[in-house]
Amino acid sequence: AAMRSLPYFCRGEVVKGFGRGSKELGIPTANFSEQVVESFPSDISTGVYYGWACVGNGDVHKMVLSIGWNPFYKNIKKSVEIHIINTFKDDFYGEILSIVIIGYIRSEKTFNSLEALISAIQEDIEEAKRQLDLPEHLKLKEDNFFHLPEGKIVNH
Ligand code: ADP
Numbered sequence: 001a002a003m004r005s006l007p008y009f010c011r012g013e014v015v016k017g018f019g020r021g022s023k024e025l026g027i028p029t030a031n032f033s034e035q036v037v038e039s040f041p042s043d044i045s046t047g048v049y050y051g052w053a054c055v056g057n058g059d060v061h062k063m064v065l066s067i068g069w070n071p072f073y074k075n076i077k078k079s080v081e082i083h084i085i086n087t088f089k090d091d092f093y094g095e096i097l098s099i100v101i102i103g104y105i106r107s108e109k110t111f112n113s114l115e116a117l118i119s120a121i122q123e124d125i126e127e128a129k130r131q132l133d134l135p136e137h138l139k140l141k142e143d144n145f146f147h148l149p150e151g152k153i154v155n156h
């Protein structure tokens, strides 16, 4: 399906996730609040995406993002989780995360093993890196959106 809302720019606070141990798998995922998730356009369907992300007024990094259904809310609420392709010294809960979602990688799947899940995510990360090196995607890294005054929440 065509996703007319892409690229989608979004900013919000990083909140505690489900504690599924993503960090233990080596793939921490920053979560947005329910309010931010609810503001997402409905044509951005569940699945895995690539784009750019920036914590506070820090550097802009490549990211992979997954949109799925939150089992804690009986699968009626979407959740959005972002893995930034960068190593951070510290956690950044409570900070403002700015992202641009650019393109779709794959649909949501379930996996038979943890190993299969981890290798799928590694492939997503490699695909994101390749896509984001394309000139048309690279230029969004320099978008003014990432240089707006901190704390200003603008979703468009
Ligand atoms: P939670 O269940 O609270 O989301 P995770 O195990 O998924 O816990 O870890 C996510 C947290 O890890 C983020 O909120 C952020 O503070 C921190 N973090 C550190 N490095 C990264 C990264 N590269 N990408 C995303 N989050 C990161």
Ligand code: MG
Pocket: 017, 018, 019, 022, 028, 029, 030, 031, 081
């Ligand atoms: Mg998480």
